Amino acid sequence: MGKKADIKIKEGLSELEQLYKKQKNSRKKLRVKSLILTKKKKFSNRTLLAEHLGVSPKTLYTWTLNY
Numbered sequence: 001m002g003k004k005a006d007i008k009i010k011e012g013l014s015e016l017e018q019l020y021k022k023q024k025n026s027r028k029k030l031r032v033k034s035l036i037l038t039k040k041k042k043f044s045n046r047t048l049l050a051e052h053l054g055v056s057p058k059t060l061y062t063w064t065l066n067y
Helices: 013-022 025-039 048-054 057-066
Strands: none
Touching: 013 025, 013 048, 025 048, 048 057
């Protein structure tokens, strides 16, 4: 089972949703979507979130580190 995403997201949910709508690059859009879903606590761990987004858990981990 994957590790729980324990990350503090500075931006508010509405700010993230606005940023998501503005993104043109699909990869960046996925990154913002991962922050939105993490903020909403939709998934119990990173592996489930990665599967939902269609990326590997390692990719999601890298995004988290770069955030």
